Amino acid sequence: MKTQVCIVGAGPSGLLLGALLARAGIDHVIVERQSADYVLGRIRAGVLEQVTTDLLIEAGVGERMQREGLVHDGFELLFKGERHRIDLRILTGGKVVTVYGQTEVTRDLMHARSAQQLPTFYEAQDVRLHGIEGSSPSVSFRNKGVETEIECEFIAGCDGYHGVSRQSVPATALKTYEKVYPFGWLGVLADVPPVSDELIYANTERGFALCSMRSATRSRYYIQCASHDRVEDWSDDAFWEELKLRLDLEARGRLVAGTSIEKSIAPLRSFVAEPMRFGRLFLAGDAAHIVPPTGAKGLNLATGDVKYLSDALIEYFIEKRETGIAHYSSRCLSRVWKAERFSWWFTSLMHRFPEAGEFGQRIQEAELEYLVGSVAASTSLAENYVGLALR
Ligand code: FAS
Ligand code: PHB
16 A cells, blocks of 8 residues: 555544545555544543634634633633632633533544545554655555555654654664653542632642633543552542632632542653654654643644644645755744643642652642733733744
8 A cells, every 4th residue: 555644543633643644635644553432532631722713723723622622711810718819811822621521522523534435444553663764665564454554655653652753763863851750640520619700729738739621511620649659559539629629718618529530640851862863753742742731732742743744744745845844843942841841840840849849839730820910920821821923
């Protein structure tokens, strides 16, 4: 089988890249290790930056997001028992974010792809990349027991942190940077009304908590937990009791508990692999970088990479120019590192670090008090939270 671009991974990065290439008439195939249902079952991100919502509309899959997504023009910081609102719209001169689950983004992209009958191999086994340093790379895999090989001109590694693409780059050609945080996030999805109309990020002496949502009837909550915690260690009741202890009195009174429809623990790490291009292989999204979810940047960084990569591939195949592919890695990494810095900063500010002790807690509270009292500091937080423009 031959194509112009083989995309490895059918998460948001791979599916969005496929949608943008299809609109430009560029032949491509997606190869995904899991089933479509499994991909949809992963509960991940919840906040979309304007860059992401604009891209979904450009890709022709933004209609339901525009109808059902919740536009948020602010969020609240909770510390020392009090909430302080960060007004995104005023502080950034009109920018906002949209609350719309990654699961729904993936569902919309899958539906559009299926309606166009674009070639997608799910449940591909033993996916391997070949010839990425030459001019005729290929991707091989077992499809329903049949050995299959796709010859292509470029491979887009959109297969996430644990994927095969980054591992296919010779170790001597790749520089990686990593920081692992000494805690995780225990997340619960429940069909209960959100505790507030906007997100609440809480810094408490018991640890971080986040009150988010998916709709007016479905809530998403997180609490910081120990790295060694296992999800079976946390009953729903234990989760709701701990969350209440991390909220202010008003939120505690409004909190509606319920049965979890999803409950999982995500480890927190910062990770970057450089460069994001090696020969005919391009890395995009979590395959190249990971941020702690505090700043809601993971999915939004992935869509930024995909915009740069789709523009570069369209320029190469349609205009026969190579400027975009030559600068892909440096353009992505400039934006990636700024988001890595913001996500590290916000995580460091909001979480309890065991070794920092009471002094560390007071320093965090002092920084938060300064931040909510300073237009300059709040503006910096707001413009990073709504997302930096694509250059
Ligand atoms: P993904 O990991 O989503 O997709 C990669 C795809 O490649 C998967 O479908 C996988 O099955 C497939 N794949 C893997 N190996 C393969 C192989 N060898 N062959 C073929 N296919 C292969 N971001 C936020 O903004 N907010 C959050 O709250 C948040 N929570 C998260 C919680 C968890 C547990 C994780 C892991 C991430 C979270 N993220 C969050 C970040 C997340 O949303 C990612 O940024 C987003 O999924 C990135 O999308 P992709 O780059 O497509 O990678
Ligand atoms: C979510 O709703 O899943 C979410 C929202 C904001 C974050 C992280 C996760 O910073």
